[in-house]
Amino acid sequence: MHMKSVIFVCYPLFNVALCTIPGHYRIVGGHEASINEYPYQASIQFFGRHACGGSILTDRFILTAAHCFEEDYPSKVTVRVGSSRRNSGGAVYDVDKIYIHPNFSDVTYDCDVALTRLKKPLVFGPSVKNVALPSKGTIVADGLVAKASGWGQLFDEGPMSEMLQAVELPVISKDNCEIFYGHTVVSDNMFCAGYSFGGKDTCLGDSGGPLVVSGILVGITSWGGVCAAPRNPGVYTNVPAMTKYIQSIISA
Ligand code: ARG
Numbered sequence: 001m002h003m004k005s006v007i008f009v010c011y012p013l014f015n016v017a018l019c020t021i022p023g024h025y026r027i028v029g030g031h032e033a034s035i036n037e038y039p040y041q042a043s044i045q046f047f048g049r050h051a052c053g054g055s056i057l058t059d060r061f062i063l064t065a066a067h068c069f070e071e072d073y074p075s076k077v078t079v080r081v082g083s084s085r086r087n088s089g090g091a092v093y094d095v096d097k098i099y100i101h102p103n104f105s106d107v108t109y110d111c112d113v114a115l116t117r118l119k120k121p122l123v124f125g126p127s128v129k130n131v132a133l134p135s136k137g138t139i140v141a142d143g144l145v146a147k148a149s150g151w152g153q154l155f156d157e158g159p160m161s162e163m164l165q166a167v168e169l170p171v172i173s174k175d176n177c178e179i180f181y182g183h184t185v186v187s188d189n190m191f192c193a194g195y196s197f198g199g200k201d202t203c204l205g206d207s208g209g210p211l212v213v214s215g216i217l218v219g220i221t222s223w224g225g226v227c228a229a230p231r232n233p234g235v236y237t238n239v240p241a242m243t244k245y246i247q248s249i250i251s252a
Helices: 174-181 239-250
Strands: 043-044 050-057 061-064 076-079 091-100 113-120 145-150 165-172 189-193 210-213 216-223 233-236
Touching: 043 061, 043 216, 050 076, 050 216, 061 216, 076 113, 091 145, 113 216, 145 216, 174 189, 210 233, 233 239
Parallel strands: none
Antiparallel strands: 043 050, 043 076, 050 061, 061 113, 076 091, 091 113, 145 165, 145 210, 165 189, 189 233, 210 216, 216 233
16 A cells, blocks of 8 residues: 655644553553443454444444444344453343445445344343434544444454453544545545554454444444554544434434
């Protein structure tokens, strides 16, 4: 991929501390988190194994990423909720239908959004809650700090985490992100978040999971370069841009 050479500059918005790469990685710069702090976090599992993250929208619908599904074959898909652990605890629900955005492209990852409908309604509780959707037209503004969470890899090519991890990632302007990835690659249905110097990021296995600002779901983990590497911010589906589609599915 063509990349313009960029000198390692810290954006004026970020302070100096944020421009250093931490000496060690914990879920790519994050920290262990309890499901009670992220009760909307779900694990989408194929044949009982974690594949992607998801976000609880209602007692019947989990939001996730379209690229998580090669085909919409619900019988192999289950959803674990209410557990800080990837492989145990909480409750596991069967899926009876998968909805993939009709404009999703597996080449560009544009419109990387999907929903799974559960066979039985979720039982809500302190560790199982829905997250609010943004109203249409909400702007995911540069510099907003979003909370990303998931069980994805702890560093690039590393193992997935058994315990839920969370990390705070500032939204990067589209102009800056296009310097890293090229302007045809980052569509208006995406935004970037992370640090120009790397150190904190989502990674493989976090896809489909939530990015939340002030209790509102703004992003879905979608793609990125080398996890937590400099000039490789994560790219997220812009949830406000997808609200109309999401509403049409959950209110049908
Ligand atoms: N596509 C990945 C997944 O399926 C998530 C990639 C996020 N990568 C990143 N560098 N932020 O889990």
